[in-house]
Amino acid sequence: MPTPPTSVPALDRSRLDFYRGLLRQMLVIRRFEEKAAEAYALGKIGGFCHLYIGQEAVAVGSIAALRHDDYLMCSYREHGHALARGMSSRTVMAELFGKATGCSRGKGGSMHIFDASKGFLGGHAIVGGHIPLVTGAAFAIKYRAGDQVAVAYYGEAAVNNGAFHEALNMAALWKLPAIYLCENNRYGMGTALERASAIYDIAQRACSYDMIAETVDGMDVLAVYEATARAVKRAREGHLPTLLEVRTYRFMGHSMSDPIHGHYRTREEVDEQKKKDPIPALFHRLEAAGLMTQADYDALDAHVLAEVDAAVKFADESPEPDADQLYADVYSA
Amino acid sequence: MPELTYLEALRQGMWEEMARDERVFILGEDVGIYGGAFKVTEGFFEKFGASRVIDTPISEAAIVGAAAGAAHMGLRPVAEMQFIDFISCAYDMLTNYVATARYRAGLSTPIVVRGPSGGFVRGGPFHSQMPEAAFFHTPGLKLVAPATVRDAKGLIKAAIRDDDPVIYLEHKFLYRRIKENIPEGEDIITPIGKARIAREGKDLTIVTYSAMVWKSLEAAEQIEKEDGASVEVIDLRTLLPMDDAAIIASVKKTNRALVVHEDTRTGGIAGEIIARINEQAFEWLDAPVMRVTAHDTPIPYAPTLEDFVLPQAQDVVKAARWLLAY
Numbered sequence: 042m043p044t045p046p047t048s049v050p051a052l053d054r055s056r057l058d059f060y061r062g063l064l065r066q067m068l069v070i071r072r073f074e075e076k077a078a079e080a081y082a083l084g085k086i087g088g089f090c091h092l093y094i095g096q097e098a099v100a101v102g103s104i105a106a107l108r109h110d111d112y113l114m115c116s117y118r119e120h121g122h123a124l125a126r127g128m129s130s131r132t133v134m135a136e137l138f139g140k141a142t143g144c145s146r147g148k149g150g151s152m153h154i155f156d157a158s159k160g161f162l163g164g165h166a167i168v169g170g171h172i173p174l175v176t177g178a179a180f181a182i183k184y185r186a187g188d189q190v191a192v193a194y195y196g197e198a199a200v201n202n203g204a205f206h207e208a209l210n211m212a213a214l215w216k217l218p219a220i221y222l223c224e225n226n227r228y229g230m231g232t233a234l235e236r237a238s239a240i241y242d243i244a245q246r247a248c249s250y251d252m253i254a255e256t257v258d259g260m261d262v263l264a265v266y267e268a269t270a271r272a273v274k275r276a277r278e279g280h281l282p283t284l285l286e287v288r289t290y291r292f293m294g295h296s297m298s299d300p301i302h303g304h305y306r307t308r309e310e311v312d313e314q315k316k317k318d319p320i321p322a323l324f325h326r327l328e329a330a331g332l333m334t335q336a337d338y339d340a341l342d343a344h345v346l347a348e349v350d351a352a353v354k355f356a357d358e359s360p361e362p363d364a365d366q367l368y369a370d371v372y373s374a
Numbered sequence: 375m376p377e378l379t380y381l382e383a384l385r386q387g388m389w390e391e392m393a394r395d396e397r398v399f400i401l402g403e404d405v406g407i408y409g410g411a412f413k414v415t416e417g418f419f420e421k422f423g424a425s426r427v428i429d430t431p432i433s434e435a436a437i438v439g440a441a442a443g444a445a446h447m448g449l450r451p452v453a454e455m456q457f458i459d460f461i462s463c464a465y466d467m468l469t470n471y472v473a474t475a476r477y478r479a480g481l482s483t484p485i486v487v488r489g490p491s492g493g494f495v496r497g498g499p500f501h502s503q504m505p506e507a508a509f510f511h512t513p514g515l516k517l518v519a520p521a522t523v524r525d526a527k528g529l530i531k532a533a534i535r536d537d538d539p540v541i542y543l544e545h546k547f548l549y550r551r552i553k554e555n556i557p558e559g560e561d562i563i564t565p566i567g568k569a570r571i572a573r574e575g576k577d578l579t580i581v582t583y584s585a586m587v588w589k590s591l592e593a594a595e596q597i598e599k600e601d602g603a604s605v606e607v608i609d610l611r612t613l614l615p616m617d618d619a620a621i622i623a624s625v626k627k628t629n630r631a632l633v634v635h636e637d638t639r640t641g642g643i644a645g646e647i648i649a650r651i652n653e654q655a656f657e658w659l660d661a662p663v664m665r666v667t668a669h670d671t672p673i674p675y676a677p678t679l680e681d682f683v684l685p686q687a688q689d690v691v692k693a694a695r696w697l698l699a700y
Contacts, residue, residue, distance in 0.1 A: 370480065
């Protein structure tokens, strides 16, 4: 299995807007998730809510490498992907609040954010099951001789599910334009990778399918962008699937009902990982290159916070869904 | 008029839909070069090519999952389960992903998952089941089960054109055992959600579907001849959504009802049908609603055992006589 070396390119001064855009998107996700945690604590958000804090570079870097007509499907930790794909923080927050203005009109909730018009085919709340659907989306692209790409996002725990194996085998067999992007945050809820998987390098799983694989630092948004861009090129130009293992870390618990550290990981481990926080990491690179100042960053952050505050206000003030909508969309009209 | 078997009618229906709509494609285990385990898709690979008749690995979850993903993108896949028993491997896909896609995400999933169901062929526990009860209580899915040659064709065509996911249960015992004249060139579409009166009668209603329609008709003939009573047989054709109106209209006419299905008894859909009759026609009933079903065991291989476990015409006759005498 060829594993190209991970390379982090030097900053290109002419791409400042691009870098700022990545930073801004990561900040939007961070602040959005912080507000979601607050709202959850206040009882405004119910059920099961999985935050993306710590993993922002993965969605932001990879989605930046996609075209607007590409497709993606996610697991249940998908608020970040939705925002990175351009969904408004209002419609996503309103869905978390279970309001009629949410993207699923309150029927899906945190784990089922979607916007088909953006090729964002949604969050899926059973581990691994959506991976075959991405294979199907890639099949449809090839069937129509299109040049789009379909991307599956899933955690490292999903690779132990049969659906993963079935889907990757098919994609390699049929040479489909798909990217299987594994967000390896090291824990399937409270079970460490090493306690669930017989091999620890997820990328090695690609050997079974003679599929190209790459391992990339998921705390470096530019590295994620570059690796995804390589996979996109293979998919778009050669109809070749890629298994992309992106090594990341979640700073929060598995869900809002799970403490940040506890039985399965130590405070020291979490603190150590937080030193690699992708948001300051990018800012400090931009700052060191003279492309951004602390004042720029603070202004950006203030702007983002205002946007997210507005989203919370919008969600809070939106109407509840009507019971007369209960049966809508069970079947086609 | 050409006489077709049930299997040929199903094949012809798929063939016509493949020819009229490029979005339709077939995928499944050995559906291509081999032509399907029961030869349902024989000739398709040669006619429509490898791009539209897809031999898959033995990966039922991914067959249904990939079909669903392709359907979200606007294609109209027909996925074959080599035996419908194997649909259990794709249960997660169908009940969680496919059935809820429109509700949670506004995604259309116009897939057909079809395969040979049912017993009477000595298939043993993994190749003889009726799986409808496992999917019947999943809102978002549709379930059809043709009993006749005409409906084998009409329902597969309707299923492929439907914008919702349809599980199409064909009965393997009927594949080559029943024949019917099907006019060439007639665009036969059996509307989903509509039952049919397979036999008119006034003293007792039998509600049934799939191969049990034939056992019930046999029983009805015998009762008419030997007892002089007139039995109506309702062939449901679609199980989900169920045609309550057809059932209730018949029960209000005959005042007695018997539900017959090949699936096992406990949790079988006969219980639901009986509940609906009670809810909607209790005042019209002159007798309790009864059911004839398979015994609550796995389907055994040995012919004597399988014939005992599965409902036979004489079981229907016995139950019908009890009801008529009530």
